[in-house]
Amino acid sequence: MSGQEAPNLQERFAAVNGEHQALWKALWDDGTYTPWDRGSSSPSLVDLLQDHPELLQTPTPSSQLTALVPGCGRGYDVLLFASHGLNAFGLELSPSAVVEARKNAEKNPAPAGTHTFVTGDFFTKDWQGKEDGIPAGFDIVYDYTFLCALDPSQGLRPKWAARMAELVKPGGKLICLEFPLYKGFDLPGPPWPLRSEIYQELLENVGFVREMHITPKRYLEAGQGSDMVSVWRRT
Numbered sequence: 001m002s003g004q005e006a007p008n009l010q011e012r013f014a015a016v017n018g019e020h021q022a023l024w025k026a027l028w029d030d031g032t033y034t035p036w037d038r039g040s041s042s043p044s045l046v047d048l049l050q051d052h053p054e055l056l057q058t059p060t061p062s063s064q065l066t067a068l069v070p071g072c073g074r075g076y077d078v079l080l081f082a083s084h085g086l087n088a089f090g091l092e093l094s095p096s097a098v099v100e101a102r103k104n105a106e107k108n109p110a111p112a113g114t115h116t117f118v119t120g121d122f123f124t125k126d127w128q129g130k131e132d133g134i135p136a137g138f139d140i141v142y143d144y145t146f147l148c149a150l151d152p153s154q155g156l157r158p159k160w161a162a163r164m165a166e167l168v169k170p171g172g173k174l175i176c177l178e179f180p181l182y183k184g185f186d187l188p189g190p191p192w193p194l195r196s197e198i199y200q201e202l203l204e205n206v207g208f209v210r211e212m213h214i215t216p217k218r219y220l221e222a223g224q225g226s227d228m229v230s231v232w233r234r235t
């Protein structure tokens with residue numbers, strides 16, 4: 001930090017002695033500094049769902065798939081899944097983020113499916129019994145800017161993988177927009193640096209099989225052209 005400049009995200013996280021959940025909540029409560037928010041879904045996810053309709057195929061014409069977006073922020077991806085007819089759920093640690101997500105949903109046209117935003121900690125199960133209709137397992141879980149928001153020095157990455165294995169139904173899919181793959185390991189987070197090999201080791205250890213690993217046609221600038229999309233089947 002230099003002169004009178006406000007601290008950036010990495011400086012704020014470095015300053016709180018590992019109390020990261022409290023800082024996420026404080027940032028959302030304040031609401032004026034959410035630099036991770038790009039105001040829409042990543043075009044990489046938009047293209048994936050459009051180009052691979054088989055991912056959204058239901059077992060019978062009348063059934064509906066469920067999707068979960070952990071750390072959903074303002075919920076753009078939840079609304080995208082709902083627009084494809086899914087029953088989509090957004091999970092946020094911060095009650096203020098859930099308020100923002102619900103406001104954002106009101107501004108958007110009514111989707112074909114449903115959207116539900118719930119406050120809770122990804123690592124606990126209590127939010128799943130909190131409101132009617134939140135399932136124990138999901139057909140699709142989507143991770144973008146969530147794994148990279150968890151400090152690896154706190155041992156959260158294997159816990160993330162184990163929890164994903166609980167949340168994705170057997171036969172269901174975990175979609176990861178792998179980010180930030182360009183970032184040096186010497187640089188502070190969030191976002192903390194990742195590599196495709198890290199996703200692979202974490203997820204294969206808990207029973208996921210990688211079915212797709214592609215370079216997206218379109219991507220957000222934040223990934224500096226290095227983002228990859230991976231789709232994992234829960235065995």
Ligand SMILES: C[S@@+](CC[C@H](N)C(=O)[O-])C[C@H]1O[C@@H](n2cnc3c(N)ncnc32)[C@H](O)[C@@H]1O
Pocket residue numbers: 021024025028036037038070071072073074091092093094097120121122123144145146149190
């Ligand atoms: C980098 S932000 C990304 C938000 C959103 N995915 C987006 O791209 O705009 C990470 C989000 O994860 C949320 N979060 C962090 N830890 C969490 C946890 N344990 N359970 C649920 N949400 C969490 C934070 O509140 C924050 O909104």
